[in-house]
Every structure is written in structure tokens, then in C-alpha cells.
Amino acid sequence: MERAHNPFAPGAGTPPPELAGRGDILEQAGVALERIKNGRPEKSLLMVGLRGVGKTVLLNEIQRLAIEKGYKTAFIEATENRSKKKLPELLLPHLRQILLQLDAGEMFNTYVKRAMRVLQSFISKFHVQTDLFTVKIADPEIGVADSGDLEVDLAQLFTAVAEAAANRKTGIAIIIDELQYLDETELSALIIAIHHISQKGLPLIMVGAGLPQLVGKAGNSKSYAERLFTYPDVGQLKPEDARQALQKPVQHQGVEFTADALKEIINLTKGYPYFLQEWGYHAWNTAAVSPITLADVQKATVIALKKLDDDFFRVRFDRLTPSEKRYVRALAELGNNPQRSGDIAEKLGLSVNTVAPLRSQLIKKGMIYSPAHGDTAFTVPLFEEFLKRAMPDIAALKG
Ligand SMILES: Nc1ncnc2c1ncn2[C@@H]1O[C@H](COP(=O)(O)OP(=O)(O)OP(=O)(O)O)[C@@H](O)[C@H]1O
Ligand SMILES: [Mg+2]
DSSP states (O other): OOGGGOOOOOSTTOOOSSOTTOHHHHHHHHHHHHHHHTTOOOOEEEEEOOTTSSHHHHHHHHHHHHHHTTOEEEEEEOOSOTTSOOHHHHHHHHHHHHHHHHHHHSSOOHHHHHHHHHHHHHHHHHTOOSGGGGSOSSOOOTTSSOSSOHHHHHHHHHHHHHHHHHHTTOOEEEEEESGGGSOHHHHHHHHHHHHHHHHTTOSEEEEEEEOTHHHHHHHHHOTTHHHHEEOOBOOOOOHHHHHHHHHHHHHTTTOOBOHHHHHHHHHHHTTOHHHHHHHHHHHHHHOSSSSBOHHHHHHHHHHHHHHHIIIIIHHHHHTSOHHHHHHHHHHHHHOSSOEEHHHHHHHHTSOHHHHHHHHHHHHHTTSEEOSSTTEEEESSTTHHHHHHHHOOOGGGGOO
């Protein structure tokens, strides 16, 4: 059918034509935003899920909700390449802009002015190298947020900004994607800052998203993290929601999937949102007329798999060293559920100790995670099947 009218949207963070199955999480976020803005205690949200399940899409939607509720928002994304931007550099342009907006709304508000000075102190210490910060926004507030210890200074900065927001009857939402890429000190500084804010009932909420290893990282960093955050699990869609995700967008254009076409896509994709978009997209392009049939889907599957193999899976695979590739291939060989480290080592003909550094390296790269102590699983859905296609020869594993 007409490609120009294809409703499906495979891509990173691309809003889906139908945001299916996320009503509970969005409702939880809505309640948290409402409560925190009114100074009521509520946990901040850290959404956890594998690659391509729709975390970024949810963060965007929550940002929209927050703005609708009168929040000032900062949306940042931590990057894997840590030589790029550190947390202060990611946050500062947004906080600066928020304070300038709060300042513009009222001629002279002592809390806003103070927050600007605190921000200036923070900048002076964390030496942000951008043109933006050669322009001063205020004289520094000497002795606040300028100790050079991020864990102390970030809490003081957030407190000052949140006090300014409270005074201006608004809230601040700090939204952070790819949280698992922050280093220990940064994550721990954020947790401490949120701890201070929540004790004071100030209107600042953090909404974050990341890969599953985030939960352990936050817990290691501060044992009270679990009392500050809820970790909504963002996973594959239930069959009913997956059907909605496919059927509703085409129905808007007077097109239908047949029941067995839907069933086939749901079987193949296991309800993973990114894959649903990919299959929906190619099924639409393949079908000549409505309804989109099982035969159309079967043809589309060949194209969708090729597309995934060439992009989605391939880019991740290409980032691995040869020995990391062998490790993940051994994991794939064992099956599509979590596997014991010992079993993986055995497949490779090596000792657990020898492969331990490989495993940590792969966790750092966000390829695998540990769903339970000693277990290992892929963060990318259906990756094991790709690996079997990409590395058919398992004789090469040992060596
Ligand atoms: N609830 C949903 N229903 C249908 N499609 C969805 C849903 N959520 C996300 N998608 C689609 O899934 C794809 C991936 O979404 P997104 O980029 O938000 O995932 P992610 O979890 O952030 O992935 P990554 O970990 O790689 O950053 C997009 O094409 C998006 O349109
Ligand atoms: Mg994302």
C-alpha cells in the first residue's frame, strides 16, 4: 500500500502511532507529578527495560505531561562515551534556562535570584567548558554548591532551584535517559540530591530510564535508593496491547490486519515494541490492499529480519571485540533465557575467572545484564537468534 501513508514508526525514540499498553505507567507518573508539585511525598520514577521497549518514548510523554501540569522540565541523555559530557555539563544549560524563565516571570524574587547565584557557584567549581557559561548569570553564592564534591554540591544546587520553583508555584522535572551510563559518583550525587529534596517536600521530581543494570547500580551506590524510587518495568506488550499497537494505526486509514496476520507478528516479535513497529511497517508496504494477510506478513518478515540484521543488531554486534563476540555467541547457544556464568565459560572451554572480565566489559557496553546473581542475559531482545545467523559456526567458539 501507499508508502507515504505508512503509519508505523520504527526508530529510536520515535513516537509510535499508538502508545499501547503503557496506561499504568503513565497514570503512575501523572499522580507522582501532581503530588510532588504540591509538596506531597512521592517516589521518583526510574523506568527499567531492555533496548527498544519504549523507554525514551515514555520519557517524552512524561515530559509532555509535566509541561501540561505547569512544570519546568530538563531532558538530558547520558552518553556511553564518558569522555564527552559529564553530568554537570548536561544539566547546567537546562537549569540555567529554567532559572532565567522563572526570573523573567517576576521582577525580583529572592529565591530565584539566590538559585541563580548558587548555579553560578556550581559552575565556577565544575568548570563547564561551553561558550554559554562565559556569560555570568549572577555573582556566585560563596560557600554554597562550590565545595567541589559533586555529592554535596548537586544536592545544594537542586535544593536552591527547587526552592525557587516552589516560590514561583511551579515544579521542576529532571528527566534523564540512559541513566545506566552515569558513573558511580554521578548516580550517587543524584540519589543524594533527590533524598534531600524529598525530605524537604520540595517540588522537584526525577524521572529516569535505563537498562536493567541500573537497579543494582543505584542500590550499590546508596542503600536507601529503593525507598526514593519506584522502578516501573517497561517490557514487551501483552498480546492484547500488541494487537492494539498494530491494528489501531491502520484502522485510522480504513485498513485492517486479519486475525492470523496479527497472530503471526505477535508470535515473531514477542510483543517487543520496536519490532512491532518494524513488522507493521514492512507488512503495510508489502500488502497490495486491505486486509493485510498472513501471506503479506510472511513476505514482510524476510524484509524485516534483514533490516534488523543489517541495522539494529549489526550496530551492536560491530561494537564487540572478537572475544566478546565469542562470549555472546556461547550465551546464545545456551538458549533464550538467563544462563549461569559457569555454563557460558564451559561452552567456551575456559574458566569462570578467565571470562569474568569479558562479562563485565559486556555489561558496561550495555549488551548483557545480570537479572539475578550469577545469571547473564541479553539486553537486546531476540539477539540470540541474530547471533546464530551472524556466527553460524560454533566450532570456532573454543579458540
Ligand atoms: N507502547 C508502545 N506501543 C507501540 N510501539 C511503541 C511503544 N513504545 C515504543 N514503541 C516504538 O518502539 C520503538 C522504540 O522505542 P524507544 O526508542 O522509546 O525504546 P527505548 O526503550 O528507549 O530503546 P533504547 O533502549 O534502544 O533507547 C519506537 O519505534 C517506538 O515508536
Ligand atoms: Mg531510548
